[in-house]
Amino acid sequence: MQPHPILLYRRRWTLFFQVPFAVLMAVLTAYAIFMALVFDDRLFTVLFSFAAFCTFCLAWTLGRGALEAHKNREPAVVIDETGITDLRDEDPQPVPWEAMERVRLDSEDRIVVRLHTSDKVSALRVISQALQRWQQGGDVVVSLAGLAHNPHILQRTLSTFHKAAAASAQTPR
Template identity: 40%
Template sequence: MSLKPIALYRRRWTLVFSLPFAAFMAIVALYSLYFAFAGGDRLVVLIAGGSAFVSICVGGTIGRSALEALLDKAPAVVIDEHGLEDVKSGDGVIPWRDIAEVRFDSGRDQILVRLGASPPGGSQPTNGAMTRLFTGADITIPLDGLSYHPIKLQRGIAGWLRQARAEIAAVARASRPSDPGFL
């Protein structure tokens, strides 16, 4: 059975809300700056300056995030025959042969990966000890802000892991020395 690669992209429909809000915050910042420079009273200047600062910080953060979502056409997470790849973090591919267990946690919107014995000379980036204690995973891949169907994602991850384990077992059987016929 040939499985299709799973690619998770950023949600685009949230731009409908975040771009107008960022534009509104830019207008509030300009209006506040006008009052900060035009107002003669210290209290008005202080309130208007604080309002401008908050508007620039909040609007800039939301606007930048919205622009990244609008311009970023590449998938954020890829699950295929090579393994799991969190493109957002840039940590590279986690090969299936290194994965002992992988599961989708729909409550926390993340993929939890528990690694097997580490490969010689190789090391995967792992979470801290506290995260491992609470989630039971060595690596977590956050899915916040990504568009996916939970059941299809869970079935796809299970299918890829099952297929990878079957291929690993077949390679192990093929590389096993043949029985010489004596004890």
């Protein structure tokens, strides 16, 4: 029996921490701009201008991330009978279970997938795949950072879907 599909959403409770910090950075940006304009000393003007730039960058990054998390209510990752689909990509394509040699949830909160390799692949392609696997840990890596999930249920679901796809591929037609 196939397990239920898993839809992974962004953690929305982190907004409670992110929004006040973004507001604090915006206030510090305004204060640094004010101090840069008040001082006549060139060194203090440069230091406060640099501080204003840094705090503005932090406020912008955190504020934009919080706004996107608040507005985006669709799932970020879908794990179902067709495969694993990361909807955060520009062109989300599911990675089908039949194409996976191995799938696992690693200790860095990522889904790491190793795909089947073909015997007809060129040597250059084999080397590039080996380098990619060495660098990333697998052929396809889906980061789960910032997504609400239960690792035990997720690992069990991944292995169930993968075993079901492997069993259906081995049965004669």
